[in-house]
Amino acid sequence: MPGAIHAEGLVKTFGDVRALDGVDLDVPEGTVLGLLGPNGAGKTTAVRVLTTLLRPDSGTAFVAGIDVLKKPDDVRRSIGLSGQFAAVDEYLTGRENLQMVGQLYQLTARDAKARAGVLLDRFNLGDAADRTAKTYSGGMRRRLDLAAALVVSPPVMFMDEPTTGLDPRNRQQLWDVIEDLVAGGTTLLLTTQYLEEADRLAHDICVIDHGKVIARGTSDQLKARTGGERVEVVVHRPDEIERARSVLTALGKGEVTVVQLSRKLTVPVSGGAKLLAEIIRDLDAQGVEIDDIALRRPTLDDVFLSLTGHAAEVHENGDEESARAQAERSTDARSKEDTR
Amino acid sequence: MSAIAKDAPALVPRPAGGITKSVRDSLVVAKRNLIRMTRIPEMVIFGLIQPIMFVVLFTYVFGGSISIGGSTDPQLYKEFLMAGIFAQTVTFATAGAGAGIADDMHKGLIDRFRSLPMARGAVLTGRTLADLVQTTLTLVVLAGVALIVGWRTHENLAKVICGFLLLLLLGYAFSWIGALIGLSVRTPEAATSGGLIWLFPLTFISNAFVPVTGMPTFLQHVAEWNPFSATVAGARELFGNTMPGVPKSVTGAWPMEHPILASVIWSVLIIVVFRTLAVRKYRSAAV
Ligand SMILES: Nc1ncnc2c1ncn2[C@@H]1O[C@H](COP(=O)(O)OP(=O)(O)OP(=O)(O)O)[C@@H](O)[C@H]1O
Numbered sequence: 001m002p003g004a005i006h007a008e009g010l011v012k013t014f015g016d017v018r019a020l021d022g023v024d025l026d027v028p029e030g031t032v033l034g035l036l037g038p039n040g041a042g043k044t045t046a047v048r049v050l051t052t053l054l055r056p057d058s059g060t061a062f063v064a065g066i067d068v069l070k071k072p073d074d075v076r077r078s079i080g081l082s083g084q085f086a087a088v089d090e091y092l093t094g095r096e097n098l099q100m101v102g103q104l105y106q107l108t109a110r111d112a113k114a115r116a117g118v119l120l121d122r123f124n125l126g127d128a129a130d131r132t133a134k135t136y137s138g139g140m141r142r143r144l145d146l147a148a149a150l151v152v153s154p155p156v157m158f159m160d161e162p163t164t165g166l167d168p169r170n171r172q173q174l175w176d177v178i179e180d181l182v183a184g185g186t187t188l189l190l191t192t193q194y195l196e197e198a199d200r201l202a203h204d205i206c207v208i209d210h211g212k213v214i215a216r217g218t219s220d221q222l223k224a225r226t227g228g229e230r231v232e233v234v235v236h237r238p239d240e241i242e243r244a245r246s247v248l249t250a251l252g253k254g255e256v257t258v259v260q261l262s263r264k265l266t267v268p269v270s271g272g273a274k275l276l277a278e279i280i281r282d283l284d285a286q287g288v289e290i291d292d293i294a295l296r297r298p299t300l301d302d303v304f305l306s307l308t309g310h311a312a313e314v315h316e317n318g319d320e321e322s323a324r325a326q327a328e329r330s331t332d333a334r335s336k337e338d339t340r
Numbered sequence: 341m342s343a344i345a346k347d348a349p350a351l352v353p354r355p356a357g358g359i360t361k362s363v364r365d366s367l368v369v370a371k372r373n374l375i376r377m378t379r380i381p382e383m384v385i386f387g388l389i390q391p392i393m394f395v396v397l398f399t400y401v402f403g404g405s406i407s408i409g410g411s412t413d414p415q416l417y418k419e420f421l422m423a424g425i426f427a428q429t430v431t432f433a434t435a436g437a438g439a440g441i442a443d444d445m446h447k448g449l450i451d452r453f454r455s456l457p458m459a460r461g462a463v464l465t466g467r468t469l470a471d472l473v474q475t476t477l478t479l480v481v482l483a484g485v486a487l488i489v490g491w492r493t494h495e496n497l498a499k500v501i502c503g504f505l506l507l508l509l510l511g512y513a514f515s516w517i518g519a520l521i522g523l524s525v526r527t528p529e530a531a532t533s534g535g536l537i538w539l540f541p542l543t544f545i546s547n548a549f550v551p552v553t554g555m556p557t558f559l560q561h562v563a564e565w566n567p568f569s570a571t572v573a574g575a576r577e578l579f580g581n582t583m584p585g586v587p588k589s590v591t592g593a594w595p596m597e598h599p600i601l602a603s604v605i606w607s608v609l610i611i612v613v614f615r616t617l618a619v620r621k622y623r624s625a626a627v
């Protein structure tokens with residue numbers, strides 16, 4: 001059975017730019033899909049196509065089982081959208097903005113008013129509720145926009161970089177709201193640059209670049225593709241690097257990478273915390289003074305860089321420095337870089 | 341904490357009457373635009389200054405020099421002029437509607453509206469209705485200024501009010517042209533200038549400020565078929581400001597013989613055509 005969001009072969013071009021180049025998506029009901037990708041990858045374009053704002057050149061899309069191209073009006077009744085840029089009326093107060101949206105979702109004036117009150121409190125806008133949105137900070141506008149997307153509880157929600165510009169506390173609270181929505185059965189497509197966010201919220205992750213899906217899977221699956229754990233050591237003096245390297249070569253299970261400038265050594269390992277203790281002992285025995293040592297599991301950042309770092313090399317070959325930096329961070333993922 | 345999802349109102353079933361929904365959504369949007377106007381009173385005030393200047397300048401600068409049916413009596417010109425200035429003023433609603441809609445597009449608000457299950461034309465209808473309210477307000481103030489400088493009507497109140505309604509209908513029609521311009525350009529600034537430039541030839545190649553008698557024959561034809569002229573002539577008739585020495589029509593154009601009817605027909609035609617075009621454009625407004 002196709003998911004609550006289902007798209008096949010979406011193509012959208014703007015002049016020479018292929019913003020979407022054959023994107024397939026499927027988000028099962030009641031789950032969260034995290035759409036990741038570098039700037040210009042096509043995330044916003046995908047959201048705009050799925051929310052009826054943009055007609056694709058080709059491909060098909062269904063949202064809540066309704067054909068987006070054939071019945072956009074019906075789709076609009078089943079979705080909530082918070083776009084990348086806050087769409088609030090700056091000359092209306094926060095409350096007036098939410099009441100208006102509620103009424104346009106066909107709530108009665110009274111229901112719209114009550115709902116606006118609940119949302120303003122929930123998004124910490126209670127104190128600013130009766131000030132015009134013009135006087136809001138960027139994060140406050142963002143929150144107002146998100147509240148507008150949640151005025152009714154549509155079965156399918158789209159959020160384009162919802163937490164960009166939010167402070168940690170408000171980000172945390174939005175995550176709670178999202179988890180709460182999903183627990184209530186809402187299907188969510190979320191784009192984000194914060195991989196921690198995708199890690200925490202998304203059941204499935206889809207990485208796109210240049211309008212194409214280059215990887216998909218759960219957060220764990222993607223991390224597994226990037227390789228296992230590793231140990232990072234920062235030594236105190238440059239002349240200790242060689243001694244540290246021999247210790248790490250002996251205990252690790254792969255090639256040691258060294259960044260001279262920051263005196264940082266990295267080696268893939270298996271054995272976890274026990275091995276870490278062993279490494280510390282051996283370094284100590286060798287008289288190597290360490291500033292920092294950590295056992296790192298791959299993060300989505302590593303996944304992201306290893307997947308899109310390749311693209312950076314190909315397309316920004318003028319910029320060797322950054323390509324090398326990215327290559328360095330993802331040496332152990334290089335070989336696994338297929339695009340299923 | 342989990343209040344947000346559980347308390348959310350359920351989606352309201354599709355309302356039966358499409359028209360009721362249209363009207364309701366349009367009023368919601370109109371209310372929004374009217375609230376905005378109260379928050380930016382400068383806009384309304386600047387909207388008033390220009391026509392007031394026109395009234396004063398035309399009355400006192402041109403007043404004694406323009407011959408109305410062979411007489412340069414300033415009082416005659418005042419009475420001749422006012423319907424013209426009123427009509428020109430209502431057409432400026434075009435720029436207001438255009439700039440407002442371009443601004444919404446620019447700020448991404450149109451995306452919010454377009455993703456909502458609201459009636460198709462409501463964003464635009466709401467905008468044009470709000471502009472109609474503003475235009476009405478402007479006309480009231482302007483009529484007051486006109487009375488102060490010496491404009492007088494010579495028909496009963498009902499007819500005078502009909503004259504103003506005729507003017508407002510034209511203004512409403514023109515705000516749909518503005519809506520289409522606003523949807524077609526990229527910035528509010530472009531919408532303002534794009535909404536204004538063509539109004540100058542349109543309002544000057546007409547019977548609004550001078551009788552068409554003195555124009556070259558070609559322009560006389562243009563002027564007498566100009567929808568704008570029909571409204572001016574219609575309003576003059578309803579205000580009792582027609583001048584004995586000025587012929588109804590020079591070229592025999594039908595709209596000049598029946599200006600009130602012609603004005604209504606023109607305005608309705610403009611609304612039908614431009615509303616259709618603007619709503620279609622709005623629906624595909626993907627930038
Ligand atoms: N209206 C438009 N006209 C022309 N090009 C566009 C338009 N919208 C998007 N593009 C192009 O399409 C590509 C994808 O843009 P999109 O906004 O979908 O990227 P994104 O993944 O959302 O990026 P970001 O992370 O910066 O938000 C970009 O190259 C962009 O320049």
Ligand SMILES: [Mg+2]
Nearest residue numbers: 043044045084
């Ligand atoms: Mg984007």
